[in-house]
Amino acid sequence: MANGLKLKASDLSKQASSADVIYDALRDAIIRGEIEGGEALRQDTIAQMFRVSRIPVREAMQRLEAQGLVVSERHKGAVVASLSADQITEIFQFRALIEPIVIEMAVPLMTEETLAEAQRQCDAFAAETDPMRWGDLNRAFHRALYKDSDKPYFLSVVDKTNDLVERYVRLVLYFVQGMRHAVAEHQAILDACKARNAKLAGELTRKHIETAGETLVAYLRNQKR
Amino acid sequence: MANGLKLKASDLSKQASSADVIYDALRDAIIRGEIEGGEALRQDTIAQMFRVSRIPVREAMQRLEAQGLVVSERHKGAVVASLSADQITEIFQFRALIEPIVIEMAVPLMTEETLAEAQRQCDAFAAETDPMRWGDLNRAFHRALYKDSDKPYFLSVVDKTNDLVERYVRLVLYFVQGMRHAVAEHQAILDACKARNAKLAGELTRKHIETAGETLVAYLRNQKR
DNA sequence: GTTTGCATAATTGTATCCAATCTACAATAT
DNA sequence: ATATTGTAGATTGGATACAATTATGCAAAC
Known part of the structure; x- marks a missing residue:
């Protein structure tokens, strides 16, 4: 792998x-x-x-x-398909509900290998200079944290949901947050996983997604004018 | 309609x-x-x-x-596709997480028309003598309670998820609970909606789904032997 | 200048035909 | 008797051809 x-x-x-x-x-x-x-x-x-x-x-x-x-x-x-701001808001609301639950289920099952892999993904994301690759690395990091949950249906829903908004997530990384913000949040989530604090990892994930969603929608509504 | x-x-x-x-x-x-x-x-x-x-x-x-x-x-x-007991368990776990949230979001927005429609569906379900129709009516009742949530993405996920287990849900209605149990739970959920008690409606929905899931999986595991 | 009508071109929806692959069973060798 | 190979039929994957529908361009009328 x-x-x-x-x-x-x-x-x-x-x-x-x-x-x-x-x-x-x-x-x-x-x-x-x-x-x-x-x-x-x-x-x-x-x-x-x-x-x-x-x-x-x-x-x-x-x-x-x-x-x-x-x-x-x-x-x-x-x-x-192009999504309206309302649709994007709803999908981020969905993500903010389901992904924390998935990571909470994953934390107790995470292997040391997975934690190491996630740390590598996190570092690679922080070190990457080519903006075209940020989206992939961001996605890979999150996927790494979820995969040990042993819940294939949850994972498939998460994947399909993320597919719908991935284009827009990349806008946040490119223009809005500069991605420095994302890296810090990633490391915090990963640290919570390493500490086997499932609740905290879930809570940080929820905040991470909510922030991204709000930032994105605000950006889109500005663009429209 | x-x-x-x-x-x-x-x-x-x-x-x-x-x-x-x-x-x-x-x-x-x-x-x-x-x-x-x-x-x-x-x-x-x-x-x-x-x-x-x-x-x-x-x-x-x-x-x-x-x-x-x-x-x-x-x-x-x-x-x-045929689902294993584990897969069915996971999907019911998913339903038990998402459907309460959808009904909670729907309750404050429910019109009197919707409540009346749901009551009709509930009564029709209780009165139906043809077992082949129970599945449809059960599904229609739940859908009626969710539809005012104004969350099309949530609804689409709920629908697709229910499609996957619908065949198995019908087994519960046919053989296991006799469906009398389901009717009582439906009326309780609907009453909570009428009282505009979103939390209660959500909680009852969660219990309703969890009970159905557990009953079903127990039945399937027995059948296997 | 704008609009209407029509002929033509693009584009999608489907049927038919052929190729590639799998399945089942028979024939042969070990 | 068992394993292996070979072949015929069934089944799917895909290409080509044609039909149905929609978009486009242009001329004529207002």
Whole structure:
């Protein structure tokens, strides 16, 4: 897991179809903000990019739509979903409720390896100079803290929820908080985990998410004017 | 909403494609338990049932798989997902966390109309003699209590989560509790809503879900032997 | 200048056809 | 008898082709 191989879990469990590859690629591009909200996703264009027909593209789109990352209308096409400030507020409220619970369940089960891995992620995040990578490292840190919870359904919901707002989270890291703030909060959460203080880790996680959400929404509402 | 028309929201907002129709039909059949866990879903068979080619069938399947209702393997086909006792336990734990929060948010916003509608659903559930309809009415009652929360993302997560365990919930209503128990709990929750006691409504909802989950898992573990 | 109508181009939805892979069972060797 | 190989049928993954619908550009009328 810590070596240089860039294998995804799905690559190991079962051979990936074209639809899988396209789904992953589009999902990543949307999450990273490389495709903006409202931008059209033409089946033919995407098919040509991947040198395939439109069939697997459509299958990938169905999944993206089921997940809420794109919205499509019959004979009009699909566009990347864009979230209103209200929707973002609600999703951060959701995150602030569920993620503390997940980390609380994880803390008693966290291995020393996991704590070391999280510390590495935290340091890597603090040391990273390329802003394009901050989002990935931020996400990896949080995921590391949650994964020992042994609650696959909770984790899948957390992942899908984060996918929806990941683009916007990156705005906070880029422009708003400068990310120095995030690093300090990360270290505090991690320290609470190391001290096996589940309640505190949960509480700090809740604050971390609430702060990010409020900062982000304030930023977006300013941008709008 | 209370009339005899059986229109779904999607039918009104946009014209349904074959894939939409097939998705809805398969989803309902799985949720209702008409197709059992582990049962194979052959593309060709389903396509013939709907008098279409396999293309829209596959698109429907992609959505079902994204939602976790079916699992598929390349060149092997798709089967209806079946949940282990552990998975069911986790999902009920999730429900017991999120649904009380949703009802707490809904109570202050509940209209008199909604309360009346919920009372009708509750009475209809109590009066229904056809066991095949208990699941639908149970679900409709809960949905009525949640809908005024004005939290579409929370509601979508609640819905998708309930879809996963709906088949199993019906077992509780059929065999285990006889459903008399469920009716009493429903009325208690509704009374708390009428009294605008959000905390109590949430607490009763949590207990309601926890009881159902424990009863169900105990039943399943007995069945296994 | 704006609007309306229509022809044309783009785009999506689906059917049909072919390739790749798996499953089951029979034939053969050990 | 067991293990292995080979082959036929079933099943899925994907490409191509066509139909249905929507967007676009342009000319004519107001």
